[in-house]
Amino acid sequence: MAPSGGDRIPEAGFWDLFDVFYKDDDLLSFNSSGLENDLRKFLFGQHIAAETILKAVSWFMKDPDPPKPLVLSFHGPTGVGKSYVTKIIARNIYKMGGKSNHVHTFISDYHFPHTCEAETHEFQLRQWIHGNVSSFPQSMFIFDEMDKMQPRLIDAIKPFLDYNDNVDGVSFNKAIFIFLSNAGGHIITNVTLDFWRKGNNREKLQLQSEGMETQIFKYLFNDENNGLWHSSLINQHLIDHYIPFLPLEQKHVHQCVMAEMVHLNITPDYDVADKVARDMPFFPEEEKIFAVKGCKSVKQKLVWRQI
Ligand SMILES: Nc1ncnc2c1ncn2[C@@H]1O[C@H](COP(=O)(O)OP(=O)(O)O)[C@@H](O)[C@H]1O
Numbered sequence: 001m002a003p004s005g006g007d008r009i010p011e012a013g014f015w016d017l018f019d020v021f022y023k024d025d026d027l028l029s030f031n032s033s034g035l036e037n038d039l040r041k042f043l044f045g046q047h048i049a050a051e052t053i054l055k056a057v058s059w060f061m062k063d064p065d066p067p068k069p070l071v072l073s074f075h076g077p078t079g080v081g082k083s084y085v086t087k088i089i090a091r092n093i094y095k096m097g098g099k100s101n102h103v104h105t106f107i108s109d110y111h112f113p114h115t116c117e118a119e120t121h122e123f124q125l126r127q128w129i130h131g132n133v134s135s136f137p138q139s140m141f142i143f144d145e146m147d148k149m150q151p152r153l154i155d156a157i158k159p160f161l162d163y164n165d166n167v168d169g170v171s172f173n174k175a176i177f178i179f180l181s182n183a184g185g186h187i188i189t190n191v192t193l194d195f196w197r198k199g200n201n202r203e204k205l206q207l208q209s210e211g212m213e214t215q216i217f218k219y220l221f222n223d224e225n226n227g228l229w230h231s232s233l234i235n236q237h238l239i240d241h242y243i244p245f246l247p248l249e250q251k252h253v254h255q256c257v258m259a260e261m262v263h264l265n266i267t268p269d270y271d272v273a274d275k276v277a278r279d280m281p282f283f284p285e286e287e288k289i290f291a292v293k294g295c296k297s298v299k300q301k302l303v304w305r306q307i
């Protein structure tokens with residue numbers, strides 16, 4: 001939806017009726033087992049993220065009067081499903097899924113390049129969020145590359161994320177904010193690698209294993225190079241869950257290839273998928289256990305093979 005002002009003039013009469021109809025039109029009645037099935041079926045190798053997201057989103061969607069909006073922060077290396085999960089969540093909330101007019105994605109470097117006036121952006125961003133939530137309370141906002149976002153802009157959205165009955169007459173408590181970043185990805189990778197080297201089963205890795213959650217939190221709090229550090233989002237506890245996405249192994253890339261074959265209307269072929277997965281680069285140098293790009297270029301590899 002195009003940016004819209006928060007100071008919209010209320011319309012009356014017939015348009016009120018239209019508004020009521022319009023407001024609910026894109027919402028599905030939320031069913032946590034639908035989300036659970038989707039996560040189990042379509043998200044590979046992310047047991048911690050799947051479990052945390054299922055609990056957090058279900059709890060939030062079932063609360064008729066949440067005290068604050070749901071704020072999730074996804075962390076992890078590239079290509080491991082962070083953006084992809086936002087689409088899974090969206091299609092369990094909106095009929096139009098990720099294509100819904102109520103799902104808004106911001107890519108910090110694209111929408112708010114550092115070269116431009118921060119003040120103008122602060123104002124626009126506030127107006128945009130305020131306007132969208134005032135016309136549709138259950139709006140979803142995805143901030144990609146959150147770690148590259150200007151701290152002033154992060155601070156600008158803070159009032160919307162907090163425990164507030166309303167901000168300028170609008171309640172934000174039904175909105176969902178999801179922050180995506182690679183920040184802390186190296187910690188998650190190191191912990192997962194360590195766990196693997198000790199011969200543990202990956203599925204036994206938990207949020208608290210080897211102090212992973214605390215380590216991520218400390219890193220975000222102490223590293224001056226990421227935008228989150230400069231903002232007061234973290235120390236004001238406005239983020240409900242920090243969710244780690246693990247680096248993917250070859251078997252997960254294989255699953256991604258098989259899924260992409262279905263998606264591309266190619267008959268799924270286990271051996272071809274095996275070959276495509278094996279052709280991907282893996283790290284670290286000795287063990288070659290994790291996919292450098294996750295599942296990121298799986299589609300291109302498959303399309304390339306078809307030509
Ligand atoms: N864990 C995963 N399970 C299933 N598909 C995945 C997973 N990770 C990545 N993919 C596939 O790879 C593509 C790129 O992943 P994406 O979610 O954009 O990565 P990022 O973590 O960098 O946001 C997705 O669109 C999806 O098709």
Ligand SMILES: [Mg+2]
Pocket residue numbers: 082083084144180
């Ligand atoms: Mg992404």
